[in-house]
Amino acid sequence: MYLQEILEVGIGLVFVWLVLSVATMSLKEWLGNALNLRAKEMEKVIAQMLNSNDLTRQFYAHPLIADLYQQPGTPGKKTRLPSYIPSNKFGAAIFSLVVQAGTDNSPVWKMTDEINKSLASIESPEQQKLAKADWSAILETAINLSASGLGATALDSLKLQVQVYGEKYPEVKPSLVTLVPLLDAYYGQFIQEQRTAVASGADTGLTMRQFRLGLLALQKINPRLAGSVSAIIRQADSSVLRTDQIVATTRLNLESWFNDAMDRLSGTYKRNAQITAFIIGVILALLLNVDSINVATSLWREPTLRQAIIAQAQNYTPPAATKGTTTTTPLQNIPALETQLQALNIPFGWTFAAFNTGGRTCSLLPVQAGQVWGIPSQDSSARPVCLRFSNLPPDLIAWLVKILGLLMTGAAAAQGAPFWFDILGKLVNVRGTGANPSEQQPVG
Numbered sequence: 001m002y003l004q005e006i007l008e009v010g011i012g013l014v015f016v017w018l019v020l021s022v023a024t025m026s027l028k029e030w031l032g033n034a035l036n037l038r039a040k041e042m043e044k045v046i047a048q049m050l051n052s053n054d055l056t057r058q059f060y061a062h063p064l065i066a067d068l069y070q071q072p073g074t075p076g077k078k079t080r081l082p083s084y085i086p087s088n089k090f091g092a093a094i095f096s097l098v099v100q101a102g103t104d105n106s107p108v109w110k111m112t113d114e115i116n117k118s119l120a121s122i123e124s125p126e127q128q129k130l131a132k133a134d135w136s137a138i139l140e141t142a143i144n145l146s147a148s149g150l151g152a153t154a155l156d157s158l159k160l161q162v163q164v165y166g167e168k169y170p171e172v173k174p175s176l177v178t179l180v181p182l183l184d185a186y187y188g189q190f191i192q193e194q195r196t197a198v199a200s201g202a203d204t205g206l207t208m209r210q211f212r213l214g215l216l217a218l219q220k221i222n223p224r225l226a227g228s229v230s231a232i233i234r235q236a237d238s239s240v241l242r243t244d245q246i247v248a249t250t251r252l253n254l255e256s257w258f259n260d261a262m263d264r265l266s267g268t269y270k271r272n273a274q275i276t277a278f279i280i281g282v283i284l285a286l287l288l289n290v291d292s293i294n295v296a297t298s299l300w301r302e303p304t305l306r307q308a309i310i311a312q313a314q315n316y317t318p319p320a321a322t323k324g325t326t327t328t329t330p331l332q333n334i335p336a337l338e339t340q341l342q343a344l345n346i347p348f349g350w351t352f353a354a355f356n357t358g359g360r361t362c363s364l365l366p367v368q369a370g371q372v373w374g375i376p377s378q379d380s381s382a383r384p385v386c387l388r389f390s391n392l393p394p395d396l397i398a399w400l401v402k403i404l405g406l407l408m409t410g411a412a413a414a415q416g417a418p419f420w421f422d423i424l425g426k427l428v429n430v431r432g433t434g435a436n437p438s439e440q441q442p443v444g
Contacts, residue, residue: 008306011427012299012346013292015313017412018420019340020290024281024413028273031280038269039069039081045265049257051224055097062093087262091254095211095247098229102214105221107182108142108158111175118172131169138165145187155187190216207247232257274414281413282406288341289391290348291405292412298347309344314428353390 032038047056059065060081068089069082103109115135122128138161145154159180166173190213215233218226232253284290299306341348393399412420 005300005303005306007427007430008303008310009296009299011313011424012306012309013296014420014424014427015309015316016290016292016295016341016344016346017409017415018316018417018424019344020281020284020409020413021415021417021420023284024277025417027280027284028277031276032273036080036083037272038083041265041269041272042083042085042262043081045261049225049228049261050222052222055222055225058097058100059093062096064089064093064096085258087255087258088251090258091251094229094254094258095251098214098218099207099210100214101217101221102210103143105186105217106142107179107186108139108162111179112139114175115172118175119169121171122169131172134165134168138162152191155183155191159183187213208250211247211250228257229254277414277416278410280410282410284413285406285409288348289350289406290341290346290409291402292408293401293405295346295348295405305345309346310428312344313424316424350389351391353388354386 043056043060046059047053050056050059060069065082065085068085069080112135116132119128119131119135122131138158141154141158141161145158162176162179162183166176212233215226215229218229233250235249235253299309393402
């Protein structure tokens with residue numbers, strides 16, 4: 001009986017929601033860009049994956065990752081982290097950090113500061129410079145030990161270098177007394193594993209030896225991360241027969257690990273974005289008093305209003321996608337939305353009326369005496385004149401209906417402009433298949 005009218009009211013409501021959705025999406029993108037929300041959520045996920053704030057800082061400082069985000073150009077300006085990291089760069093950076101862990105946790109490397117302090121007591125600058133160069137050679141040997149296939153022989157060579165260094169520079173000899181046992185403890189497990197790998201024909205080459213040494217170091221300082229990476233290496237070992245493919249497969253597995261984490265992040269981010277959009281939608285509905293129930297009631301009562309909105313809906317073109325780069329601010333967006341809604345002639349907004357305070361101080365929206373926003377008041381002798389809301393709900397039931405209508409508007413705005421644009425197109429097409437009642441010729 002009233003199918004055509006119901007359809008037209010639906011089109012009008014959907015069009016209003018579409019206009020609000022565009023503004024909501026714009027504000028949400030602006031807020032996300034201003035606060036860099038996705039980048040912060042990604043940083044949290046990566047910190048959870050690495051299980052270390054220090055490793056997370058090293059990860060973001062890695063050259064492959066540092067190139068992706070804005071470094072602070074001026075002192076005191078905060079770094080803006082990347083909101084997207086390619087999985088291949090993540091895999092390469094993590095692989096490099098694990099290798100670096102093997103070096104950073106070497107007893108030789110850890111003793112470097114103590115050695116430099118001892119060398120400061122050498123009076124001759126030339127002798128001091130030579131001593132530092134010799135220690136650098138020992139550091140290089142320690143770094144290359146894991147990459148060499150010599151195993152125990154390479155370790156014996158490193159220990160001999162340390163002993164000769166202590167004899168050559170007596171100033172550091174007391175510090176080196178404990179170093180040799182530390183070298184045996186640090187490299188012993190690695191050498192034993194390497195012997196087993198060689199004996200079984202599963203030696204994985206120089207790069208993977210460095211990686212495995214770093215993994216052994218992580219087992220002591222970060223067992224959780226070491227467990228995750230160990231599982232990734234086992235996958236690579238079981239899926240690849242050729243040793244020259246182990247490194248590439250390990251990196252691919254690291255990338256898959258990252259992609260899985262980013263999939264979970266995307267789901268969480270979408271849920272949070274939906275909640276944010278709902279809150280923004282409710283705020284817009286409250287600020288502009290766009291009550292869906294009131295709008296639907298007005299559309300039902302006024303056929304002329306329905307036809308005017310439908311005419312605009314049929315010619316509506318959605319704004320171009322901003323791809324997260326919108327520069328509009330709330331101060332620019334809300335007035336623009338208000339202008340769009342005014343063009344629809346729908347009932348919205350808050351209205352105010354002047355009232356006599358009886359000589360008391362005006363506490364809400366004070367205006368110039370004798371005028372209301374520049375318009376002379378009925379009682380110009382009253383001092384002072386104030387404004388108050390004139391279209392507030394009169395009772396509790398009306399308030400509940402008003403709140404429900406505002407929440408409906410906020411929920412609708414949170415669905416997104418593409419959602420409502422698709423529905424609007426379908427409703428307009430359905431209406432186009434039948435005759436408009438106003439266009440039908442009277443019978444008889």
